[in-house]
Amino acid sequence: xxxxxxxxxxxxxxxxxxxxxxxxxxxxxxxxxxxxxxxxxxxxxxxxxxxxxxxxxxxxxxxxxxxxxxxxxxxxxxxxxxxxxxxxxxxxxxxxxxxxxxxxxxxxxxxxxxxxxxxxxxxxxxxxxxxxxxxxxxxxxxxxxxxxxxxxxxxxxxxxxxxxxxxxxxxxxxxxxxxxxxxxxxxxxxxxxxxxxxxxxxxxxxxxxxxxxxxxxxxxxxxxxxxxxxxxxxxxxxxxxxxxxxxxxxxxxxxxxxxxxxxxxxxxxxxxxxxxxxxxxxxxxxxxxxxxxxxxxxxxx
Amino acid sequence: xxxxxxxxxxxxxxxxxxxxxxxxxxxxxxxxxxxxxxxxxxxxxxxxxxxxxxxxxxxxxxxxxxxxxxxxxxxxxxxxxxxxxxxxxxxxxxxxxxxxxxxxxxxxxxxxxxxxxxxxxxxxxxxxxxxxxxxxxxxxxxxxxxxxxxxxxxxxxxxxxxxxxxxxxxxxxxxxxxxxxxxxxxxxxxxxxxxxxxxxxxxxxxxxxxxxxxxxxxxxxxxxxxxxxxxxxxxxxxxxxxxxxxxxxxxxxxxxxxxxxxxxxxxxxxxxxxxxxxxxxxxxxxxxxxxxxxxxxxxxxxxxxxxxxxxxxxxxxxxxxxxxxxxxxxxxxxxxxxxxxxxxxxxxxxxxxxxxxxxxxxxxxxxx
Numbered sequence: 121x122x123x124x125x126x127x128x129x130x131x132x133x134x135x136x137x138x139x140x141x142x143x144x145x146x147x148x149x150x151x152x153x154x155x156x157x158x159x160x161x162x163x164x165x166x167x168x169x170x171x172x173x174x175x176x177x178x179x180x181x182x183x184x185x186x187x188x189x190x191x192x193x194x195x196x197x198x199x200x201x202x203x204x205x206x207x208x209x210x211x212x213x214x215x216x217x218x219x220x221x222x223x224x225x226x227x228x229x230x231x232x233x234x235x236x237x238x239x240x241x242x243x244x245x246x247x248x249x250x251x252x253x254x255x256x257x258x259x260x261x262x263x264x265x266x267x268x269x270x271x272x273x274x275x276x277x278x279x280x281x282x283x284x285x286x287x288x289x290x291x292x293x294x295x296x297x298x299x300x301x302x303x304x305x306x307x308x309x310x311x312x313x314x315x316x317x318x319x320x321x322x323x324x325x326x327x328x329x330x331x332x333x334x335x336x337x338x339x340x341x342x343x344x345x346x347x348x349x350x351x352x353x354x355x356x357x358x359x360x361x362x363x364x365x366x367x368x369x370x371x372x373x374x375x376x377x378x379x380x381x382x383x384x385x386x387x388x389x390x391x392x393x394x395x396x397x398x399x400x401x402x403x404x405x406x407x408x409x410x411x412x413x414x415x416x417x418x419x420x421x
Numbered sequence: 422x423x424x425x426x427x428x429x430x431x432x433x434x435x436x437x438x439x440x441x442x443x444x445x446x447x448x449x450x451x452x453x454x455x456x457x458x459x460x461x462x463x464x465x466x467x468x469x470x471x472x473x474x475x476x477x478x479x480x481x482x483x484x485x486x487x488x489x490x491x492x493x494x495x496x497x498x499x500x501x502x503x504x505x506x507x508x509x510x511x512x513x514x515x516x517x518x519x520x521x522x523x524x525x526x527x528x529x530x531x532x533x534x535x536x537x538x539x540x541x542x543x544x545x546x547x548x549x550x551x552x553x554x555x556x557x558x559x560x561x562x563x564x565x566x567x568x569x570x571x572x573x574x575x576x577x578x579x580x581x582x583x584x585x586x587x588x589x590x591x592x593x594x595x596x597x598x599x600x601x602x603x604x605x606x607x608x609x610x611x612x613x614x615x616x617x618x619x620x621x622x623x624x625x626x627x628x629x630x631x632x633x634x635x636x637x638x639x640x641x642x643x644x645x646x647x648x649x650x651x652x653x654x655x656x657x658x659x660x661x662x663x664x665x666x667x668x669x670x671x672x673x674x675x676x677x678x679x680x681x682x683x684x685x686x687x688x689x690x691x692x693x694x695x696x697x698x699x700x701x702x703x704x705x706x707x708x709x710x711x712x713x714x715x716x717x718x719x720x721x722x723x724x725x726x727x728x729x730x731x732x733x734x735x736x737x738x739x740x741x742x743x744x745x746x747x748x749x750x751x752x753x754x755x756x757x758x759x760x761x762x763x764x765x766x767x768x769x770x771x772x773x774x775x776x777x778x779x780x781x782x783x784x785x786x787x788x789x
Contacts, residue, residue, distance in 0.1 A: 321473050322506035326567070327494040328523035336519070340510045 172394035179388035191395035201396070204379040205403075211293055211364075211375055212357040218297035219353055223304025224346065230305070231312040241309070248302045256366030259295045263367075288370040292363055299363075300356070304349045311345035312338070344418045351411045358404050376400055423449050423484060423574040423607040425470065430479035432465060432631075439465050440476070441631040447575075447609065452601050454610045454622035456654070462631040463611045467577050470609065471500045483574060499568035503580040505560045507552035507567075513539075514548040517566045524571070538570045541603065557585045561593055565600065575607040583612070594620055615655050619643070627651050649782040652707045652775060658739050661713070663747045665706035665776065667695065676706055676774075679745025685769045686722040687789070694787045695776065703779040710739060712773035713751035715758065716766045723766035728758045742767055 129135060129142045140148075172191055176184035195201050230241060247255070262270050263281040271279050281291040315338060323333045361377040380400065384393035425447040432440040439462045447453050455463040468474040470481055472493035481489045488496050499520075507516050514535055521531045539545045542562045552560055561581060568576055582593045598621055601608055612618055618625050619639045627634040627642060627650075635647045646652035652660045663678035667687075674691050675684030698704055716723050729741040729748065733755060740758050742749045742765070751767060758765055776785040 316504075316506075318502055318504055318506045319508060322500075322502060322508070323519075323523070324473065324493040325471060325498070325500045326520035326523055327497070327571075328519070329494070332523050336523075337508065 168394040168397060171391050172398050174391045176391040177388045178390040184391065187391070191392050192399070195392065195396055195399060201376075201379065204374055204376045207289065207372065208358060208360075208375045208377075211289055211360065211373075212354055214290065215293040215296040215300075215357045215360075216350060216353045218293060219301045219304045220346070220350060222297055222301040223306075223349070224308045224342075226301065227305045227308035227312055230309060241306075244305060245302045247299045250299070252299075252362035253366060255295060255299050256363050259298075260367055263291055282368040283370070285370050285372040288368045288373045292360075292367050292373055295363055295367065296357065296360065300353060304346075304353065307345050307349040308342060311342035314345075315341045340418075344415060347411060347415045347418060351408055351415070354411070355404055355408060358400075358407065424482075425575060425607065425609075426480075426482040426485075427466070427470070428480040428482065430466070430469065430476050430481065432462070432469065432474070432476050439631050440469070443479070443631075443633055445626060445633065445636065447607060450605050450607055452608045452610065452621060452623045453626060454612060454618040454624075455626045455628060456612060456615060456618040457628035458613055458654075461628045463626075463628050464579055466628070467500075467579055467609060467611050470575075471498055471577050472496050473500075497574045498577060499571065499573035499575070500577040500579065501561075501564045501568050501581045503583050505552075505564045505584075507560060507563055509552055511551070512548065513544065513550050513552070513555070513563050516552065516563055517548075517570050520567060520571045534570050535566075538566045541569075541600070542566050558589045558593055561585065562596075565597070569600070569604060569606070573606065575609065578608065578610040580612055581610070582617070583614070590617075597621060615657065619655070625655075627654060629654075645784070645786075646707070646775065647784050649705065649707070649777050649784075652777070652784070656709055658710050658750055658752070660775075661708045661710065661749050662705050662777070663744075663749070664779070665704040667691070667704065676769075678706060678747045678749065682745040683724050685724060685767075687771045687774070691771070691787065691789060694789070695785060698776075698778065698785060704785075705777040705779050706769075707775035707777055708749070708769045709773060710750045710752040712770040713742070713749055714768050714770060715740065715742070715751050715753050716768075717758075719766055720768075723768045726765060726767045728761055728763045728765055731758060731761055 129140070129145065135145060171184070173186055173188060174184035175187050175191075226244065230237060230244075234240070260282065262268050265271060265278045265280045265283070268281075270281070271277065280287065282288050319337055319341075320333065323337050328336065359377055360375055361381065364373050364375050365378055365381070367373075376396075377400070380393055380396050383389050383396060427443050427445040430440050430443040431438065441462075443462075443466060455466065457463045465474055469476050469489075472488070472491060472495075476489055479489070480487045483496060483498075508519065511519065517535045517538060518531050521534060526534075535548070536545065539548055542565060544559060544562050544566065547555065547559055547563070552563065555563065564581070578597075581597070582590045585593060594617060597610075601621075610617075610621060622639055624636060625639055625642050626636050629650050635642055635651045637645075642651055642655050646655065646660075649662060653662060666677045666680055666684065668675050668677060668684050669689075669692060672689055674687045674689050676687050676691075677684030695704070714723075719725070724744065726742040726744050726749070729743045731741075732739040735755065738753050738755050738757060740751050740753050742751055744767070749767065749769075771789040774787070774789065776787045777783065778785060
């Protein structure tokens with residue numbers, strides 16, 4: 121049952137004197153947003169769906185020919201695309217796991233009475249507020265083998281973070297972890313402070329040790345909100361582009377969105393890239409759905 | 422065998438002292454009720470015994486061993502909280518099994534213990550439910566089950582039925598009493614409800630502003646309150662307390678509660694028992710409503726009074742009698758005084774009168 125709460129327009133108001141009704145005011149607010157959404161989101165989405173069934177190239181004047189599911193067939197049979205997906209999956213797992221461990225860990229440390237707690241929390245949130253491009257550029261400097269501060273600080277000599285093909289993806293993931301752990305921390309902190317204190321007292325009375333309490337009380341009760349953080353971060357990591365693109369151009373860091381970008385704007389295979397974009401979209405929705413299902417199961421109790 | 426002793430316990434919250442030099446010994450199998458208003462330090466004392474609160478001075482001994490520096494887990498004491506504190510993400514079974522699992526007990530042993538305690542508490546059919554699907558009384562049963570399942574040295578209860586409605590409270594009170602009789606575990610129970618305290622306790626501990634006022638069996642604290650606070654806190658309706666003016670004319674001794682009206686007759690021994698306090702003028706007379714006798718006809722020894730307010734309670738009435746400027750509440754059979762404003766006659770039963778020193782509030786221990 122939904123209850124409609126809409127107050128009627130005061131007839132003495134300025135708006136009413138100008139001949140506006142409740143309905144026209146509502147439309148005035150909503151219609152621009154809807155138009156914006158249609159023009160910039162829904163229309164391209166549908167338009168690209170059409171292109172994904174053609175061999176259209178935006179760089180030529182040749183007319184687009186309908187090729188059916190050919191684009192999808194080609195892409196799904198392309199081992200290079202699959203290796204891009206494998207790289208993306210590896211990146212998502214490393215980066216999200218890292219963010220959850222670091223973010224949740226820091227949240228656990230902050231979830232107590234400490235001096236300057238507010239200040240510390242705000243400072244820890246700073247990375248999240250920076251622009252991706254800026255983060256990419258200055259981490260490139262930090263990683264620099266000859267003058268980078270990371271090698272200097274850890275005494276790694278001339279260790280090559282970004283030009284070493286085996287290391288580059290982890291270096292990108294590390295930057296992502298640095299940037300987005302605060303996000304997980306923020307949500308975890310909200311979840312942790314929502315766990316009633318008396319449950320911890322009950323657990324202490326029940327003679328549960330700290331580790332048992334953590335795994336049987338804290339974690340299950342924070343799980344729903346932690347899950348939301350994981351959903352957000354997985355979606356973002358799956359679509360990651362800026363960081364990987366700016367930091368390095370190794371083939372081992374060619375995540376799916378970089379492949380997509382190259383296909384669309386360097387090779388001008390517009391139709392094919394639309395098909396790939398749809399494959400990525402379907403995958404992201406599928407993965408998110410798995411999480412959402414699990415989240416609902418967790419929330420039931 | 423569990424023997425709990427508090428020796429000179431002191432506790433401050435910042436500048437406020439919430440427990441003041443508390444000494445108390447609790448014997449094995451005893452049901453102790455700590456009674457007092459909110460903020461009197463009773464819950465803090467309980468939490469200190471449990472290990473949830475540190476104390477600043479003194480010793481807490483369990484079986485002769487000081488435990489004030491030990492964590493809760495090392496004290497082996499169970500506690501039932503007012504908010505029940507059930508684990509919301511676990512079923513009833515898992516909740517009760519929690520203390521056993523936490524200490525790494527074997528699966529079959531846990532199952533046996535959980536089912537046994539569920540049977541005692543009559544919650545076997547609820548074992549698969551989650552706490553959110555339980556009624557208040559059942560939640561309380563689960564909380565008690567979780568506390569009892571591991572056979573703790575002692576059981577602490579912090580207003581365990583304070584959050585329930587009146588009818589359920591009465592039911593759970595009987596249930597707790599039944600359980601205690603059956604399990605015989607040493608229990609410390611905190612409440613602000615004196616009816617609960619009277620009905621459950623082997624001994625009642627009355628606290629006020631962090632100071633222990635009196636310890637004794639329910640009859641004892643009811644019949645022989647050691648000070649004004651205990652006298653007025655225990656018993657419902659509240660004991661009448663009025664300034665007492667002792668008059669003696671020849672062999673007749675009377676006690677008036679208002680200078681303008683005749684006094685109630687008392688036996689002449691009173692003067693001796695008051696031990697010189699009679700003339701000081703700093704006396705208070707305490708008299709419970711059931712010790713105020715009301716008569717509709719004038720009788721020797723009765724003083725004329727006016728019925729002011731009548732509270733009909735079904736089984737009996739509480740009648741406010743105007744004695745001069747003072748009010749004396751009396752307990753009468755229902756309908757005994759037909760309406761307010763009626764002139765009746767009253768006397769107090771000297772055997773049930775209490776005399777207190779006004780300045781210290783202490784009982785003079787007069788028994789007639």
